Amino acid sequence: MSSRHPAPDELLLDYAAGTLAAGPELAVALHVALDQDARRAVGRLGALAGAMLEGEPAAELDPGDAALARALAAIDSVPVEARSPSVQTIGHPVRRPGFDWAPPPLLRHLDLSATWRRAVGGFEEIRLSLPGDTHRVSLLRLAPGRGLPMHRHVGTEYTVVLQGGYTDSTGNYAVGDFAVGPGPEQHEPIADPGDPCIALIVLERPIVLTGPFGRWLNPLVRRGLI
Structure with missing residues (x-):
């Protein structure tokens, strides 16, 4: 499957180089797991980086290069939408109904305590804790036709769709699609x-609610209480 909204090349490069913080890294990893073109791009970047480390001029690498072809073949052997309903707990697989x-x-971040909780705004959330990262990383679930509160961003937001889809002022996003932003403009996905739409959301800084009632909740949002 190929996304209509791929992750930016520079973000894939940072991912291939291993320089992303844990939250953005997880978002890109999920995009790569769900999107064949992203996997191939990361494979190319990895092959280029390897060639440069070995002192081989990058210009000599092309789609016919044997080493690059082997790397891409290995990457493409991974299922595009690999799914598993289990996680590993003390070496034993544990079925997670509802997380297929x-x-x-994502599975290693979903322990047995991971449950959906109703959040202010009518959506459900599972907050993920990634050690050493200051981003707010959450799984959000929206029933069909329901929206997130109108808001804008003062920091970078990374979103990858895992089930269903959503629409906002920037377009329509389906499984595997990746969004950065949308910047300071307000939107209402x-x-x-x-x-139901399920997405991983990674926030660099808290959102700013802009609706008539949401503005009263911004102090709580800034403190991470909602």
């Missing part, structure tokens, strides 16, 4: 018809 949509990179 979760790609493998609304879940598409069909399955």
Whole structure:
């Protein structure tokens, strides 16, 4: 599967180089797990980096290069939408009913205490704790037709869709699609018809609610209480 909204090349480069913080790294890892083109791009970047470390001129690498072809073949052997309903706990797989949509990179972050909790605004959330990272990392679930409160951003936001889809002022996003931003403009993502929309959201800084009632809640948002 190929996304209509891929992650930016510079973000894939940072991911391939291993320089991203844990939250953005997880978001890109999920995008790569769900999107064949992103996997191939990361493979190319990894092959280029390896060639440069070995002193081989990058210009000599092309789609016909044998080493690059082997790398891409290995990457493409991974299922595009690898799914698993289990996580590993003390060496034993434990079934997680309701989490069959979760790609493998997410499963190690979903322990047995991970449950959906109703959040202010009518959506459900699972807050993830990634040691050493200051980003707010959450799984959000929206029922079809429901939206997140109108808001804007003062920091970078990374979003990858894991189930269903949503639509906002920047377009329509489906499984595997990746969004950065949208910057300072306000938006109100609304879940598409069909399955509930589930997405991983990584926030560099708290959002700013801009609706008539949301403004009163911003002090709580800034403190991470909602």
